[in-house]
Amino acid sequence: GLANANTEFPTGHVIQTSGDSYTRTAGFVIGTGSLHVFGADLETSLTPKSTDNYLVTWLTLPGYSNEGTGKSLKVGLRYSTDSFSSSDVTLGPRNNLDEYIYHNTTTSMQGPLTWCLWAPVPTTSAIKIRVITQAYNAAIQLFVQAGSTGNPGVASIVTQEIKG
Secondary structure: OOOOOOOOOOOOOOOEEEEEEOOOOOEEEOOOOOOOOOHHHEEEEEOOOOOOOOEEEEEEEEEEEEEOOEEEEEEEEEEEEEOOOOEHHHHHHHHOOOEEEOOOOOOEEEEEEEEEEEEEOOOOOOOEEEEEEEEEEEEEEEOOOHHOOOOOEEEEEEEEEOOO
């Protein structure tokens, strides 16, 4: 390639990209105690070059259903330097990317969910980044159309290191 260890990239340049996707053939229930429900099935891996850089992570979760009134979903990103055996640290300034994905009517809310997070690189050690999910008030479901249509969508996560 054109780059070597001494290459200096301009601010805003993409240094590296890592991505993953996950599909299912049945719905996926997220409980109130759930966190790492996807585990290694939906994670990115990279070794950041500098803590002066930034990570941008895009996340899409398909087929969200709050299964009725008063239920919601909390979603966040975590990183680990040891494949989550003991290291499990919030990526970015908050544990959740949004307060709650919530719909307060007598009918359920359904649809895809998409987020983007911009965060400083936390370490230059090799890391894995995973999504965490937790239902609020009662269980919800992802990939809700999997059983009825056979077309549940695809969950995706993409992380890029950007020159700071």
